[in-house]
Amino acid sequence: SLIDLSRKDDGSRDTAAFAHDVATGLSLAQKKLPSRYFYDAKGSRLFQQIMELPEYYLTRAEFEVLNTHRQAMASHFAAEGFFHLVDLGAGDALKTKLLLRELTQRSKDFDYIPIDISGDAMVQLTGSLQEEIPGLQVQAVVGEYIQALEWLHHHKTGPKVVLFLGSNIGNFEPEEGIVFLQRIRQCLDPGDKLLLGVDLRKNPDTILKAYDDAAGITAAFNLNLLHRINRELGGDFKVDQFRHFALYDPQAGAMKSYLVSEEAQEVYLKSSGERYKFEAWEAIHTENSHKFTLNQVEEMALLCGFKVDTVYQDKNEYFADIVLDA
Ligand code: AVJ
Numbered sequence: 001s002l003i004d005l006s007r008k009d010d011g012s013r014d015t016a017a018f019a020h021d022v023a024t025g026l027s028l029a030q031k032k033l034p035s036r037y038f039y040d041a042k043g044s045r046l047f048q049q050i051m052e053l054p055e056y057y058l059t060r061a062e063f064e065v066l067n068t069h070r071q072a073m074a075s076h077f078a079a080e081g082f083f084h085l086v087d088l089g090a091g092d093a094l095k096t097k098l099l100l101r102e103l104t105q106r107s108k109d110f111d112y113i114p115i116d117i118s119g120d121a122m123v124q125l126t127g128s129l130q131e132e133i134p135g136l137q138v139q140a141v142v143g144e145y146i147q148a149l150e151w152l153h154h155h156k157t158g159p160k161v162v163l164f165l166g167s168n169i170g171n172f173e174p175e176e177g178i179v180f181l182q183r184i185r186q187c188l189d190p191g192d193k194l195l196l197g198v199d200l201r202k203n204p205d206t207i208l209k210a211y212d213d214a215a216g217i218t219a220a221f222n223l224n225l226l227h228r229i230n231r232e233l234g235g236d237f238k239v240d241q242f243r244h245f246a247l248y249d250p251q252a253g254a255m256k257s258y259l260v261s262e263e264a265q266e267v268y269l270k271s272s273g274e275r276y277k278f279e280a281w282e283a284i285h286t287e288n289s290h291k292f293t294l295n296q297v298e299e300m301a302l303l304c305g306f307k308v309d310t311v312y313q314d315k316n317e318y319f320a321d322i323v324l325d326a
Contacts, residue, residue, distance in 0.1 A: 002122055005143030005151055019233050019271035026276040035171055035287035040228050046221040055209040058199055061319035066098045069312040074102040082109045083159040088145050089168055090114030093125055104133055111137035115148040149187035165197035170290040181304035188326040197321050198292045204250045211255050212246040219244035222257055222286055234270025253291040258283040297322055
């Protein structure tokens, strides 16, 4: 049983939104494309490979945080009887499974509500959980984060613990991140909790390498966006005339990724009927991944109606999973 809120019939609505966002982004004086479009089937596979790269410390660091502190987290969440464990952007839930095993060993007094925009991912996850953690109550929801949280707010009563892991909050601009956390807060009641995963400030070299790996997987991930545009929107990007370029701004804590045109060229898009001009070495901005200080997270939490409860970290202090109280 899977709840699908993504009211898409044949995907035409999705394609129209993609076409609109790409046409808008390529028409700007400083071209940009939204990072949310990285994750088609190929992009999702490349991201899985990124998570296994020696340079991409984020996933291993957060895995360590959850593995080290899973008992403390489980007692914390299960302290007051039945609750819903809601997982925003659950994906394959590799890290969440650490918590799920710990919680089911203690009591079965919760259910698990993974939310993801990918219906395929939610079908697979439901199946794998039935095998790996039999008896776990799972209700997967397919939809956008806020849409799904609003649905839950109206259809599932009782306390909630919401997980937003993986430093996905870092993809938002600071102001957008605040609006997003405020929206989450509006869907929660006093006493509910948010476990927020954030990548912390650290040696800029370490951060930069995580987004510019030696094997070129991150480059392929970034360039895949152009392949996707060619395929789904009838574009004629010559992908081999673009290169991945990453830089880190240590004052803003902003990791920035670009696709740079190595030559002057024009690109045509069937979906818009327009041509887009590139000068030699002109860049398209494709992603920001923000890195945080603990003070920043605390400030952000307060602005959004949350209070910092507990900060869990790995040994290196590369990553933090922070319990925020609504
Ligand atoms: C999935 C958004 C957390 O920003 O680190 C990985 C995506 N981009 N390598 C990140 C990503 C390039 C990732 N997040």
